[in-house]
Amino acid sequence: MDFKIGEFQCRVLSDGSRSIGSMTSGSPRRFIFGDVPDDEFNYCLRHHGGFDSSTVLPFNYLLLEGYGHVTLLDTGCGDMAENEKHPDEPAGLLLSSLAEVGFSVSDIDTVIISHCHWDHFGGAVKGGWAVFPNAEYVMSLKEAEHIRDDVKGWALNYLNIISDRVRFVVDTTEVRPGITVNLAPGHTPGIIVGEVSSGSETLLYTSDLIIHKAHVDHVAWIPEFETDRAAAIESRRNLIEESYKRGMRLFVPHIPGGLGRVIRDPEYKWVNEYV
Ligand SMILES: [Zn+2]
Numbered sequence: 213m214d215f216k217i218g219e220f221q222c223r224v225l226s227d228g229s230r231s232i233g234s235m236t237s238g239s240p241r242r243f244i245f246g247d248v249p250d251d252e253f254n255y256c257l258r259h260h261g262g263f264d265s266s267t268v269l270p271f272n273y274l275l276l277e278g279y280g281h282v283t284l285l286d287t288g289c290g291d292m293a294e295n296e297k298h299p300d301e302p303a304g305l306l307l308s309s310l311a312e313v314g315f316s317v318s319d320i321d322t323v324i325i326s327h328c329h330w331d332h333f334g335g336a337v338k339g340g341w342a343v344f345p346n347a348e349y350v351m352s353l354k355e356a357e358h359i360r361d362d363v364k365g366w367a368l369n370y371l372n373i374i375s376d377r378v379r380f381v382v383d384t385t386e387v388r389p390g391i392t393v394n395l396a397p398g399h400t401p402g403i404i405v406g407e408v409s410s411g412s413e414t415l416l417y418t419s420d421l422i423i424h425k426a427h428v429d430h431v432a433w434i435p436e437f438e439t440d441r442a443a444a445i446e447s448r449r450n451l452i453e454e455s456y457k458r459g460m461r462l463f464v465p466h467i468p469g470g471l472g473r474v475i476r477d478p479e480y481k482w483v484n485e486y487v
Pocket residue numbers: 329331332420465466
């Protein structure tokens with residue numbers, strides 16, 4: 213799927229998809245929405261096509277071409293997909309998708325890592341090397357500290373491998389002309405979202421501030437693995453209100469189709485846009 217935001221050519225790169233049941237051995241509902249009253253959940257999710265362990269989350273990321281730069285928003289799962297354990301649900305396919313749209317890893321000069329989770333950061337490194345050899349990687353300093361202090365494991369190994377090519381941002385930063393990252397903590401301490409502006413158009417790459425459409429009408433339904441519940445609710449509410457007020461389009465990696473916007477009817481709601 214291709215679409216334009218002003219001068220930017222935007223291409224959606226599929227990294228595969230996974231069912232909720234493959235990502236948690238616990239309650240699928242609690243995993244994505246936390247503790248939610250039965251009645252309210254069942255009523256809401258009926259309008260969203262239901263939700264259980266077989267519900268599939270796509271992993272879609274964005275390639276932006278414009279103003280002389282080629283920027284990737286998140287790297288997908290890479291080897292962290294562990295496809296040998298999930299033969300029916302392959303993921304980590306972003307590099308194939310990149311080749312399909314005519315780009316190689318060396319064409320990319322900017323890689324924005326929204327946060328340290330495996331489905332966003334796992335594709336940054338392969339075989340001990342940075343996957344995108346000519347790229348400056350961008351990550352928040354806060355997220356790097358979170359990796360060093362709390363997460364460790366493979367994410368720390370990956371961070372060490374790419375550390376000499378990372379620009380660590382501490383606040384709102386225009387990373388490339390028309391591409392600005394903003395801190396939106398809660399899902400993880402240093403998660404960043406990407407605002408893409410050109411002419412009169414703006415697109416917000418939400419990363420995982422929204423995972424499911426139901427998060428737009430229920431901002432307090434917080435995934436159980438988020439690091440700071442109060443901050444996550446505030447960041448999500450701000451993002452939804454701001455995107456509505458400014459008429460921004462949104463791109464959400466884990467909503468099928470990905471591209472949409474927030475309407476008011478009378479509560480905030482997600483609507484897909486099809487291109
Ligand atoms: Zn994710």
